[in-house]
Amino acid sequence: MEQRTRTRMGTAAAGTADRVRRGIRAGLAVGVAAITLATVGGCAFGRPKITVPPPNWATASPSASYDPYNPTPSYTPGYDSYSPSPTQETYDPDGRSDVRGSGCDFSSSLRQFTYTVSITNPSTTSSYSYDMRIDWMKDRPADGSSYGQHQRSVVVAPGATETYTAKYTLNQSTWQAFWYTCQITRATKSKM
Template sequence: MRTGTGVRGGARTGVGAGARTGVRAVVVAGLALVTVATVGGCAFGRPQVKVPPPFPSPTYSSGYDSSPSYDSSPSYEPTYSPSPAEETYDPDGRADVSGSNCDFSDSLRQFTYTVSITNPSMNDSFSYDMAVNWMKAKPADGKAYGLHERSITVGPGDTETYTAKYTVNQSSIGQFWFTCEITRAHKTRR
């Protein structure tokens, strides 16, 4: 009968399929166990790896030395505090000078002007090379009637006052207009 081949095929299918399914289940179960054991660290020992100690990072002893130093002990270098900066000043000392009482005496034929110099430094003495001019005012054409020059030393924080004078050589002077100007106060440290 032709139905026997069907039975043989069915028997083979029944036995073969069951056996394959069982083998597959065992293989899958075995792989799962190996995976779990490996992940958990139980099945195989981890290899022993020795990590060398880290090298110390390079340090530079100064901003000018470009070679690295690998010494891990702290270095003790002397520290230097900067010397106090020398006080600066403007050699044009006219800001330190003021004037008052610009006058002319007819009887003495003399110009006068009171000059005060205040040294703003609390540390240094300064010498002031002064020049005072009496200038024509009307018209103000740049003409000078007289000039007084003097050098005076002023101590730290001190004020010195003096009267600048200039005598006119003419015997008679008519009416005129004038101004007093401090045209120079050159300042040098003493």
């Protein structure tokens, strides 16, 4: 015959189990009440915001997709894309803006004026011939008269720069001190 005896330990364990069950029920009740209050108050588990697409949405291609959690639609427009043709280069026969001068000088021993000229062709497709004229002008007083001039034609490839030194030698063997300037008086360009 088997005897069962209750011990204090058994009673204590049974009491603990009852308290745990009551605690679980109370916790569940509090959780349900909190969820109910939050939902009724409008601050939990709100519905996703859905943006109504614009009126021309119906013309989108069949590959259109729409995600209510990401209201930016992704679709291919129902028209062909347009890419403009490259603009044609403009041609200005006055090439002075393509020309730079430096080193305006006079050598008394050689009786020679010099001036370094650089021509840059801005075109990416066409070669140009530059008809150049350099004048060494009287200065102080500047009366518009020239001591001498140099003329030359230079062909410049697309996007290239050509540099040369313009020279003019005085015919006279003696002279007094004088003032002068170097000027690019002509740079006419023509397409090759």
